[in-house]
Amino acid sequence: MRDLNRQTAFNRVRPERIIQFGEGNFLRAFVDWIIWNMNEKTNFDSNVVVVQPIPNGMVDTLNAQDGLYHLILKGLFNGEAIHNTQLIDVISRGINPYIQFEEYLKLAVNPDIRFVISNTTEAGISFDPDNKFEDKPANSYPGKLVQLLYHRFKKYDGAKDKGLIIFPCELIFDNGKVLRQCIDKYIKHWNLGEEFNEWVKQCCYIYSTLVDRIVPGYPRETAVQIKEQIGYNDCLLDEGEIFHLWVIEAPQSVAKEFPADNAGLNVLFVPSEEPYHERKVTLLNGPHTVLSPVGYLSGLDTVRQCVEDEVIGAYVQKVMFEELLPTLNLPKEELIRFSNDVLDRFRNPYIKHQLTGIMLNSFSKFKTRDLPGLKTYFSRKGSLPNGILLGLAAIITYYKGGKRGDDIIVIQDDPKIVDMLQRLWATGSTRQVAEGVLGAQFIWGENLNNVSGLTDKVTSYLDAIQQKKIKEVVKEIL
Secondary structure, three states: OEEOOOOOOOOOOOOEEEEEEOOOHHHHHOHHHHHHHHHHHOOOOOEEEEEOOOOOOOHHHHHHOOOOEEEEEEEEEOOEEEEEEEEEOOEEEEEOOOOOHHHHHHHHHOOOOOEEEEOOOOOOOOOOOOOOOOOOOOOOHHHHHHHHHHHHHHHOOOOHHHOOEEEEOOOOOOHHHHHHHHHHHHHHHOOOOHHHHHHHHHHOEEOOEEEEOOOOOOOOOOHHHHHHHHOEEOOOOEEEEOOOEEEEEOOHHHHHHOOOHHHOOOEEEEOOOHHHHHHHHHHHHHHHHHHHHHHHHOOOOEHHHHHHOHHHHHHHHHHHHHHHHHHOOOOHHHHHHHHHHHHHHHOOOOOOOEHHHHOOOHHHHHHHHOHHHHHHHHHHHOOOOHHHHHHHHHHHHHOOOOEEOOEEOOOOOOHHHHHHHHHHHHOOOHHHHHHHHHOOHHHHOOOHHHOOOHHHHHHHHHHHHHHOOHHHHHHHHO
């Protein structure tokens, strides 16, 4: 079996026109696949430089394979089973700015660079006042981006045609606006001047987007078989569903520069991404976020197992149809149809979407995906949604760590959140755990203990999970 690189496979040279913050499974199975299609089917002719957004990442592995990897797409399309494998070759190299800061800044002076794309999780687009302009690099993604933009501004003396088009893919509503606000804060915080501020506002275009594709990532159970079939030792195998949707809130002039729709892809350039975002985040990502800890603590491992399990499947449908769907304002028939389509995607027999993968950064996900529905449900019905709250209690329980059977529970989140949960659980009081988590304003931006009845409800579910099997708790709320 051969190593995978541009000597053993092939080497198509293209100009580096895209900077991508993030090297994870989703971006490689979604954005980079879309760019590959544009290269194949239009005259886009562009490569991607990946920037590792955190100190520990996959850039070394990516560079060892010269940016090459195989993507396996599986699912049902118009009733037909689809299963294909494609070698994706659009990533030219990866940079770790924590040890290659000067190399990172060189990207700013490349005249071919036109686009910046990111997916740094919901927690990634944030302003950290402790970041300094002199940091190499700034810790936050917006801080790194401002450092890059300022270097470009200085190099080209504020030339209007050297601005960039920026597509954030983080699952935050109006993510372009949120990113721009963070950029504005850094410019003022670092005293970078009004001239630079105006250049960013007038010449750098930040567009809100919505992304949708289920990406389980590395196919652990079938990796050996896949490697034998493709003939390469590919350490970056990636797996996703056939379905994909990218909604970009941008004018048609941007579509001409980024011709994804001309490549036969489900990429929409629209006046507003709001209705698409609200529907998708609430009815796909919302259930995902709470079914994962409930299912995992029940002894299940994949999304499909959850929706096909008699008890957990009923729980998923309760959360989706009874608690989250009524909080939306689109026509009910449309929402029901979309929800049923989501359940079909969850049942995709070709994909094993591991619950532990979804548990990454669960609190920021719950904040953006489930908390708005919880509040709307409470305001409309005058009661709290039991399924969503059980999901929150299950997240808190998962973050206790320990083991599930022989499996060690590995928590992946902001160290501040992980440390807080460890301290709270060490008290031995579920009441203190609930109050501490709900009162963590650095997570929620508010004190959720002020929501009437919420602390009592979360505490009761934490107690129930400790005292009995979680499936029994689920049965009680169904």
